[in-house]
Amino acid sequence: MDRFDRKILAALHENARISFAELARRVNLSAPAVADRVAKLEQAGVITGYRAQIDPSRVGLPISCLIELTVKHLEYYLVIEQIRNTPEVIECASITGTSGLMIKVAVDTMPSLQALIARLMQFGDTKTSIIIDMPVSPRMPALQQDE
Amino acid sequence: MDRFDRKILAALHENARISFAELARRVNLSAPAVADRVAKLEQAGVITGYRAQIDPSRVGLPISCLIELTVKHLEYYLVIEQIRNTPEVIECASITGTSGLMIKVAVDTMPSLQALIARLMQFGDTKTSIIIDMPVSPRMPALQQDE
DNA sequence: CCTGAAATCATTGGCGG
DNA sequence: CCGCCAATGATTTCAGG
Numbered sequence: 001m002d003r004f005d006r007k008i009l010a011a012l013h014e015n016a017r018i019s020f021a022e023l024a025r026r027v028n029l030s031a032p033a034v035a036d037r038v039a040k041l042e043q044a045g046v047i048t049g050y051r052a053q054i055d056p057s058r059v060g061l062p063i064s065c066l067i068e069l070t071v072k073h074l075e076y077y078l079v080i081e082q083i084r085n086t087p088e089v090i091e092c093a094s095i096t097g098t099s100g101l102m103i104k105v106a107v108d109t110m111p112s113l114q115a116l117i118a119r120l121m122q123f124g125d126t127k128t129s130i131i132i133d134m135p136v137s138p139r140m141p142a143l144q145q146d147e
Numbered sequence: 148m149d150r151f152d153r154k155i156l157a158a159l160h161e162n163a164r165i166s167f168a169e170l171a172r173r174v175n176l177s178a179p180a181v182a183d184r185v186a187k188l189e190q191a192g193v194i195t196g197y198r199a200q201i202d203p204s205r206v207g208l209p210i211s212c213l214i215e216l217t218v219k220h221l222e223y224y225l226v227i228e229q230i231r232n233t234p235e236v237i238e239c240a241s242i243t244g245t246s247g248l249m250i251k252v253a254v255d256t257m258p259s260l261q262a263l264i265a266r267l268m269q270f271g272d273t274k275t276s277i278i279i280d281m282p283v284s285p286r287m288p289a290l291q292q293d294e
Numbered sequence: 295c296c297t298g299a300a301a302t303c304a305t306t307g308g309c310g311g
Numbered sequence: 312c313c314g315c316c317a318a319t320g321a322t323t324t325c326a327g328g
Contacts, residue, residue, distance in 0.1 A: 009199065009201055015196070015197055017164060019322060030297080032324075048202050051285065052197050054288060055194075059156075059288060083283060092281065093279075094282055096279060133240070135241055138238050139238070141203045144206065166304080167304065168302075179306085180315075296327105301324080304320085304321070307318090309316080310313105310314090
């Protein structure tokens with residue numbers, strides 16, 4: 001992990017669809033060299049994937065929420081399995097503290113949200129917050145200089 | 148927004164770096180047709196970008212947290228500006244309820260986390276939860292059939 | 295890591311539904 | 312308006328150094 005890798009990661013985080021040729025021009029390496037480095041970063045698990053970012057509000061899902069779920073159930077993995085099978089769930093983190101899970105969801109209408117919360121309540125207490133805005137949308141972690 | 152667009156979004160969400168030629172094969176359209184559709188999805192704001200997903204724990208940032216910040220400050224936008232300029236912040240949502248902000252951060256060590264929390268405390272009360280696991284990592288919203 | 299050649303791909307213009 | 316085909320220029324990929 002040197003300055004070339006850091007530049008590569010920054011560029012691919014900014015736009016994952018640029019060509020190796022363009023990437024090569026930006027970091028001052030040849031195209032085969034950057035392709036090789038990218039392959040190694042993928043294999044090392046540094047790059048875990050390339051995702052098109054889709055605006056839920058433009059595909060009929062104007063309401064996004066964070067739901068804190070205080071899991072009461074002992075079969076934790078069963079709850080997680082249920083959450084995985086819930087299409088409204090966009091993201092889910094297992095966290096310390098009483099809550100246990102923080103779930104990000106996107107729904108079309110309030111009744112849908114109500115139904116979703118009702119469904120989640122069988123697993124524990126819920127605390128729902130509507131996302132008003134995303135002042136910082138997913139961005140790159142600040143990379144260390146030393147590795 | 149028809150079944151072709153939905154297939155395109157699904158494919159680009161699964162792997163944003165596939166070629167138009169490959170995308171065309173998957174959705175059974177020609178390369179120019181998919182390129183045109185992708186351009187329109189971008190212009191319509193449906194696709195907001197393409198991001199390489201980087202594992203913070205593989206770049207020297209093993210600790211990820213969610214910090215709920217109950218903003219006391221009246222100059223909300225100033226707080227947000229400060230948060231934008233904080234490199235440890237990966238994501239930030241403005242939410243309903245007393246908290247106001249939910250911030251996702253990645254840090255290298257516990258002292259760094261402590262310093263970060265101390266910094267955020269000048270803007271209001273904080274409640275920090277460490278992310279243990281991501282049972283559902285950012286995935287595509289379930290698309291509506293009708294548009 | 296670079297260069298160079300061959301295969302693949304992106305992009306444009308023109309044509310037909 | 313939307314998609315297909317064909318051609319040109321760029322890109323990817325692999326070999327060899």
